[in-house]
Amino acid sequence: MAIEIIATGRAIPPTRLTNDDLAMKLDTSDEWIRSHTGICARHIADEDTACSNLALEAARQALTMVVQQEGGSGNETQDLVDVALTLDVIILGTATPDYLGCPSTACVVQDKLGARNAAALDITAGCSGFIYGLEIAAGLLGTGSRRKRALVIGSEILSRFVDWTDRGMCILFGDGAGAAIVEKTENPGLTKRGLLRTILGADGSGTEHLIMRRGGSRNPYKTGELVGVPPHIEMNGQAVYNFAVKRVTETIEKLLSQENITIDDVSRIVPHQANARIVQAAGKRLGIPEEKFFLNIKEYANTSAASIPIALDELNRAGSLQKGDLIMTIGFGGGLTYGGNLIIW
Numbered sequence: 001m002a003i004e005i006i007a008t009g010r011a012i013p014p015t016r017l018t019n020d021d022l023a024m025k026l027d028t029s030d031e032w033i034r035s036h037t038g039i040c041a042r043h044i045a046d047e048d049t050a051c052s053n054l055a056l057e058a059a060r061q062a063l064t065m066v067v068q069q070e071g072g073s074g075n076e077t078q079d080l081v082d083v084a085l086t087l088d089v090i091i092l093g094t095a096t097p098d099y100l101g102c103p104s105t106a107c108v109v110q111d112k113l114g115a116r117n118a119a120a121l122d123i124t125a126g127c128s129g130f131i132y133g134l135e136i137a138a139g140l141l142g143t144g145s146r147r148k149r150a151l152v153i154g155s156e157i158l159s160r161f162v163d164w165t166d167r168g169m170c171i172l173f174g175d176g177a178g179a180a181i182v183e184k185t186e187n188p189g190l191t192k193r194g195l196l197r198t199i200l201g202a203d204g205s206g207t208e209h210l211i212m213r214r215g216g217s218r219n220p221y222k223t224g225e226l227v228g229v230p231p232h233i234e235m236n237g238q239a240v241y242n243f244a245v246k247r248v249t250e251t252i253e254k255l256l257s258q259e260n261i262t263i264d265d266v267s268r269i270v271p272h273q274a275n276a277r278i279v280q281a282a283g284k285r286l287g288i289p290e291e292k293f294f295l296n297i298k299e300y301a302n303t304s305a306a307s308i309p310i311a312l313d314e315l316n317r318a319g320s321l322q323k324g325d326l327i328m329t330i331g332f333g334g335g336l337t338y339g340g341n342l343i344i345w
């Protein structure tokens with residue numbers, strides 16, 4: 001048995017906000033943002049777009065890829081519904097859901113796709129959401145289960161939860177969604193395929209370092225407070241930076257040693273796109289050439305749980321992932337959480 005990614009999709013809002021655009025409103029510059037983060041632009045959802053809208057678009061793209069592989073009837077709408085009906089579970093990683101707590105954004109997506117046979121749940125693992133989601137999908141589809149297909153999505157509207165007057169924060173984030181269809185395939189041969197190994201971790205002592213303090217049961221809004229005061233993400237940038245470099249380095253080392261392979265066996269590392277300097281620092285510590293890491297942070301900034309599936313979809317659609325390639329994902333985020341997957345494409 002193998003758990004394979006058979007299709008991918010992404011959704012990027014068309015509105016592009018460059019560093020120069022930000023520098024017109026804030027005391028910052030393109031030079032500072034580029035040199036400290038590697039970011040040049042980010043995409044921002046319009047007012048009417050919620051997390052589920054981006055998730056839905058990314059999911060439809062991935063489902064369309066399945067239709068193309070399986071050969072549909074030619075009636076696009078019906079073909080999409082038919083494939084959606086083959087989904088057994090929808091897992092959606094997000095820190096910026098449509099609604100606080102209930103209903104899950106995954107349920108909104110399930111309804112809009114017409115995926116009536118799918119269970120649906122959101123997971124809160126910050127920017128590690130997709131890495132966690134793949135492993136949860138593998139568990140739900142695993143040996144003995146009758147479930148066969150999962151849709152794993154990372155979707156975020158971070159622009160709605162950053163303080164646009166805080167130059168240390170708002171420059172970092174963007175909106176977007178990425179999706180993958182994961183399927184259990186029988187693998188009678190000895191060749192390894194699909195999701196090979198996952199490491200997941202958390203360090204709850206770092207909850208304060210990346211936090212949306214207001215709006216939950218710990219600190220609910222009082223009457224009249226809601227208007228015009230959305231909760232904002234607060235961050236201790238230095239603490240997150242140090243945590244990230246340490247955990248990314250450790251997780252790469254562990255994935256390699258547990259699988260008894262070297263970095264030369266890995267075709268591509270797809271890291272969470274938070275700050276190019278974090279990736280470069282970890283790569284330097286481990287002696288990994290920069291070209292091994294796929295970075296698209298320049299264009300999208302940090303899209304949290306969406307960043308890895310967006311990157312996977314870009315690589316996949318560009319034909320840069322060959323069957324049999326060993327791909328490593330690696331990430332970290334609010335919680336604090338971290339993890340990585342090794343996947344044979």
Ligand code: COA
Pocket residue numbers: 027028029032033036037127167168169171172210235236237238240241244274275302332333334
């Ligand atoms: N433009 C210009 N100057 C800025 C700025 C901006 N956008 N943001 C901060 N500065 C200034 C600071 O005010 C500070 O000025 P001072 O020295 O006069 O006080 C100076 O630049 C250095 O700030 P500092 O916070 O020390 O910068 P840094 O090199 O640590 O970079 C981050 C800050 C946020 C880019 C970095 O800490 C980081 O990437 N952390 C990880 C964040 C992350 O990945 N979060 C998401 C996790 S999923």
